[in-house]
Amino acid sequence: MDFFAGIDIGASTTKAIIINEKRQILGHSVNDSGSDFEASADQAFRKAREDSGCLDTDECTVVATGYGRRNVPYANNTRTEISCHAAGSFHHFPHAHTLIDIGGQDSKVIRIDDAGKRSSFKMNRKCAAGTGAFLEEIANRLKIELGKLDGLAEKAENSVQIGSYCTVFTGTEILAKIREGIDVADIIKGIFVSVIKRILEMDSMNGNIVMSGGVVAHNPYLVKMFEERLGRGIFVPPLPQLTGALGAALHSIEIRGGQNA
Amino acid sequence: MGEEKKATIKKIQATGQMRKIMADYFYELDAAAKDDSQKVAWCTSVGPAELLLSLGFRVYYPENHGAMLGATRMATNCIPAANAIGYSPDICSYLTSDVGAYLRKETPLTRAYEGIEGLPRPDVLVFNTNQCRDVQDWLSWYSRELQIPIIGISTHRNIGRITDKALESIVQQMEDLIPPLEKISGNKFDIDKLRDAVALSKRCSELWKKVLETNMASPAPMSFFDATIQMGPAVVLRGSETAIQYYELLLKELDERTANGVGAVEGEKFRLYWEGMPIWGKLRDMSEFFIRFNTAVIASTYCNSWIFESFDPADPMMSMARAYTEIFIVRDEDFKEKYIEDIVHRFKLDGILFHDAKTCPANSNNRYGMPERLEKKLNIPTLTLNGDLNDLRCYSEEQAKTNIEAFIEQLETK
Known part of the structure; x- marks a missing residue:
């Protein structure tokens, strides 16, 4: 199964969300960003994966966003939070x-x-x-x-x-x-x-x-x-704090050339 | 997009020659001030320089020094020194950088040019308020500090149509400058010498315009960030053969780039307008940042401000009055809007960046709804960047870059 992740490393909190090709939310997580963006991204990503049943990170296409978007070494791509929030919001309100x-x-x-x-x-x-x-x-x-x-x-x-x-x-x-x-x-x-x-x-x-x-x-x-x-x-939207992370996950479907992308 | 890729700024070969003529200019000024062989006038950058040259003055431009303080980031340490003696952090940061540098006995000239110990001491300070009132306050500080006479021209500002009456008043004010300038220089005013200086400035201005218009080509051969450096001779050496020769050389190189399809930005995808002052301390950084995103910033109000189309040796005084009045910064909102609109069409631009410089309201044209009006009229996006020409305390790197990156992402989906 393919999983698509969005990680939004904001100034205060780091949010991660995992969706499938049908754009259904499988797992999500929020923790403080603190002073180590890479560690906070890892923590949020791991928790969201646990929720979603994504055990192998290789199954997951990752897009990072937010101020710490360059601090996620395994991200397949980055997008600004502005693009990601817009995409996440449009998903719920098309x-x-x-x-x-x-x-x-x-x-x-x-x-x-x-x-x-x-x-x-x-x-x-x-x-x-x-x-x-x-x-x-x-x-x-x-x-x-x-x-x-x-x-x-x-x-x-x-x-x-x-x-x-x-x-x-x-x-x-x-x-x-x-x-x-x-x-x-x-x-x-x-x-x-x-x-x-x-x-x-x-x-x-x-x-x-x-x-x-x-x-x-x-x-x-x-x-x-x-x-x-x-x-x-x-x-x-249902998870207002995760709008940017959701937008990032939706971009990860696009870069994988997933459904309707 | 988003991955960090290497950005290489393509070097303009003529720059070596520019550095030489700029060095000669500063050494000659320094020598004139030291041995009193020629009188030194400090003049605002869009001031009556030709009149001063015709009377035999060496002319020094404090705004050029302000830009150097910004580009070297010396401004950061200098501005607080001026703030501390009562010059607000909210006023022109060229002024506060320059006065602060004087108070701290620092200048980038010493670092750049061995043997130069300080600014060339002025014999007279000459201003034109066509850009703003701050230039007069700036030179007034030196007048009080150094006990040097200050004289100048007050230009009508925020004007649409330029009336004969307005120009006649400028001519009258310029004529009033002649007696004190004759006295200080020891030279008699000679209209033919003024004609010569105006003719040289006109030629320099025409060439500078051609240089900037090479960017109508796609890919554009020179970025805005390159142009802010290349304009040095148009500011400080207009009225000389040296500037003309330089721009002939530069134009040749840029024409060659165009002929060979060489752009300043590899794989140029988007073409943008920069409205407002440069962020001097971030020129290289900005230049590289845009290259990474295949985006060329190639037209600007700022660099165009040293195009003086009306210079006419046949009528030097009136043509100077017109040339120094018809520039963008002096004009009203309608004129400015149409001016930008015209450039967006001619240079086939995809968007406009407005730099809202905290300490320079006269050069921050986003403040009266212009971005919103132009977006509607031109159907292209605009972005306002908060920053400053010299005061990097007013600039948030992360926020500015996220905004630019998001703007480019928006262009990609258009």
Whole structure:
């Protein structure tokens, strides 16, 4: 049996996915990227293979993507995360749409046409605003587990106004809010609003919107807030954090000349 | 795509001769400043150089020095020194690199040319604000520091149609420069000498244009990154026979490349426009990166900015006023958009890269919606790269390269 793998070595986490020729997902895995990209790729790949029953790496065609894409020596090819996210998203939503991916250190807005081709893309500028790193920093400042942000935001009755672009200055703003005795949940909701605003500034949001990425996977309430702001529904793929890895796996079918490639 | 393959930049043979004439230029400047045999004028790169040459000045261009500080990456250490005396990290990084280098008593000239100990001390500082206000602030710093007179021209900016009134005001301002320049140089203004200088600059400019237009061929014989180096003589030696001879030599070599089907990029697949300033500290790196992806960056606003088509020895003052006013950077958004559109058609380009240089708003034309408008109009993709001409603190290597690679992947699927 042929297996097709996509490994997405992102700035924060490494994702691996294994699919078959029919593009069915057989296994997947996520772990921290840490400081050794090659080791983190190995770990994610091994776990995904175990899930999928792919025992022999030779059975597997591998495409690597993400910041660490050049650190996978056994990859048959590499593609940028922008191409892979677009391919992964189009797999689930095969019509024209705009994909918003919020990752650990970057956010992307990718326009995809009816044929699945990218017509444009934008990445955040050299700044953590509107990315997972922003949420991590704020969670750390407030000594709140990252996994609890979503629940807190959902509980909030109000949302504080955050004025600054800058992650560090936002930290200072938050200190002032704490001094004023504002509820932490309201602060977190304000932080979510800040992330949404940064994304909305990147491009105009026309047509169908799909959201993916680790921040989306772990914070479904942020997607709900985004929908409220846009005034319409947003599509989210089944494994939002693995969209790039899935796109890479789909490319690996193409390079093997697999089904319908 | 994606695998690291070796990239070899094809050497332009004429470059050896360029290095020689650039060395001669700097040694002559240095000698003039040291023995006072000729007065030295510092002049903005798109300034009234011909007037200065006609009055017998040796002309030094601080912007050329700024580019050298960027290309050698000395700028990285110099910029903070200027920031520390109140020159913001958000203003022109040529200015902050150059002032910082002065404060640190450093210059790439010392490294490149044995025996040169520093910048040629000016007798006068001459600016033209046609590019931006920063050039005036830059030379003003030296004026205060060295107690040297500063004079110049204020050009109307962001203009569409060029009016006679605007040009007459420039001519008047140039005429007003003559008495102080005569006094400093000790030479009387001679219109025939100005005609000679304008005629030489015109010829240099025509040849430089031909050099750049060789890239209309496919494969294009010279990359944008090569051209930023090759333009040195057009900047600092226009108004001389030396520059003309150099561009005749270079043009011959590029024409030969074209005749033999030799491109700057092996297996040229895509042809791109570079809008905005170069990232001087990353020229080689960028050049090699694009070669790896069989992508040729071959046309630019920046290199075209030293084409002065209106020079006319029969009417030197008015033609200089026109030539230095009609350039891209002085013009309004509509003019700029049409200008790029025209080049995209003539050079058969597949996409446009906009360099958003953090410290150079005047040369960052992505900021008022132009990429989006051109994408729609031309049906080709654009990409904005965040960076800077000299301040590499504003440049994220990984992000820039991922963006470029993704852009090329997008072109491949078009």
